[in-house]
Amino acid sequence: MSVGMAAPRAAYACDPDQSRGRLHAEPPSRTRSPFRRDCDRVIHSTAFRRLKHKTQVFVFHEGDHFRTRLTHSLEVAQIARALARQLGVDEDLTETLALAHDLGHPPFGHAGERALDACLENHGGFDHNAQALRVVTQLEHRYPQFDGLNLTWESLEGIVKHNGPLSDRDGRPARRYHDQGIPPDIASYVAGHDLELWSFASLEAQIAAVADDIAYNAHDIDDGLRAGLFVIDDLRDIPLTAGMIAQIRQRYPSLDEVRLGAELVRELISYLIEAVVSETRRRLEATKPASAADVRQQQQSLVAFDSAATAAEAAIKSFLYEHMYRHARVMRIMGDAEDIVCELFARYRRTPRDLPPEWAAFEGHVGEGDRARRIGDFIAGMTDRFAMVEHARLFDSTPDLR
Template identity: 55%
Template sequence: MQREEVRVDKTLKEVGFGAQERAVFAQKPFETRGRLHPEPDSPTRTPFQRDRDRIIHSTAFRRLKHKTQVFVYHEGDHFRTRLTHTIEVSQIARALARALRLDEDLAECLALAHDLGHTPFGHEGEDVLHECMAAFEGFDHNAQSLRVVTSLEHRYAEFDGLNLAWETLEGLVKHNGPLVDPQGHPLGKFAGSQLPYAIRTYQQRHDLALDTWPSAEAQAAAIADDIAYDAHDLDDGLRAGLFAIEDMREVPYLADILSEVDTKYPGLEEGRRIHEIVRRSITRMVEDVITEALKRLKEVDPRSVEDVRNAGRCLVSFSPEMAAAERQVKTFLFARVYRHEDVLAVRRQVARVVRELFGAFMARPQDMPRPWNVGLESLSQPALARRVCDYIAGMTDRYAIDEHRRLFDDTPDLG
């Protein structure tokens, strides 16, 4: 039987896909500034749908399944990993984008990509790699995400990286705001120093307008990350027994939610009680962001995505009251979860794993597998350090332990 040829007569752009669904200040999917390496448009997907698909199919995305959020991989199947956290962030980002009539695909895309540069063992791995790279311009997980999608993914015949659209790269790098002032001086945590290596070197090839705010879609993805972090680290901390439900009464915001749940459902079993607290926190924060964003958008009245970039302030954010409450939640989590002795004890062990792997591969880079050990003779010391850093940063928790066990006789027993 002869196979019937299926073809698309008109592209999505030609039929005006989604044109009527977005606000005037939203990113228009077909008004992208393009890709570093030009490619033909897809007849069936917008540029940001295409970027989302490339991210999901990347090696770095798959590795998120076995990268730590707070608890290392052996501690239980129900704690968050980087992958489950990423999926939760993308759901919240899409909800915000839908409510604000933004491009949902771009918001989702940025949420899915935001942790691609994270190391094994969560922030402890990042801190140790930054320490190891101190003489070689340091390490930053956000900059590493850019490096992953522009260089380290080797999937396509015509270019390294994923060749994502300009707006996706912009949002990935600037999701927390401008990185430099109009004169090019670094801002925020980079003030008085220089931008991370990966961002600085890529900027020389492809100008990402680092002195402006990103799109509203990127701002939605950034605040979605905070909302997911707060709610789900409370969930995991409770289920791990690091603190009790009643301890949350120390935080007025959480105490109010807890009283609301207990009033409506007296005597509720603990598992359901925890879930009610977590979901209500997410709902309150999401609704607050929507209300505050609509207020700020009305004040600024942006008529295009460029107006959003040049607004001089974040437009998708918590209200001042919720921002204060959210800071209290984070303070509670730092004291009760991130700085809990049980968590710190494991962090000290995994810190040694990362530190010793870096030292071993710097001393004997030929011990790295292919393709990481190819062409070593041509590398300067900084280039070698960056390659070792890239290799370790891409490891999952389990692979890092296995590599340490291959090279050392005293690998920590995390079980």
């Protein structure tokens, strides 16, 4: 089948009519599938709106044209839906997971995550996937009957496991959690609502994960060029982008650098999508899963780049790490951002009355670990802007982060 054609619904797709349901039973919608309702609930959530002022790489006020967590999530969803359409799986579930994948990120991107992880070191640490689960099961307060969004089992599974299993069949932490253990918030939740941490997630969740990789690799190149951290000619160090740049210049000899960069990003996204579709179809043909349950029983992810694209993607990541994420300007700003988060955390621990009343109300009713976690929840929910305003309210000097 051509990559440009939509595939018919596949046997291995998650079927909304066969969903494992919600933790809290609700009447079905007359007009929307369970997965469409999940997607709508994510879009209407407070946590989703806050993503518009949360850092992707650049702090929100550095420029109106840089990605935020919100625009990144929308771009991931667009790529994920394109992949889902080609592979014949449920587009609504795929979109839900693409839009929800960053709900647990704190202000200031990975700098904020590192800072909160250090602040909560003695209380289970901080993990943005665990925080996303916490957001959709506890912290959103929009419904009279329950906390959270009461998403379907399939959506919760995908939020937690889109990057692969968290444990083996015997419950021992695996993969990225092998050394530090499964985050306490995930472990405590699955004790009462089993998300089968030992298995792979649905094909829809795997698609959302690879769409995230495609989006941030391509769009971080775009943002890095716009920020002047590197120039087009620097990308000739990567064989894939060097070839694309040469072909674009051959087709458009007088093209300016801005349009050349935009064309490069488009071609890169198309190349990576096609590589995922072809490799995933190859793996599906080899394993022949007859249901979504069969997908979960596999020993590897079925959604993946082919070998050439895997090597190209690794080269892009390496380039961006050196030229963007570790750039002196970015490192300086992110170092200041970590200080803001750590100082806010320490201040709220020392002076709980500085918290808003609804967040300070737990004082005297919970243990030290729960108190620290609640402070972590408050900070994790902040936008970059609100964190800076709070810091300026509580401290004599706040870094400008420019």
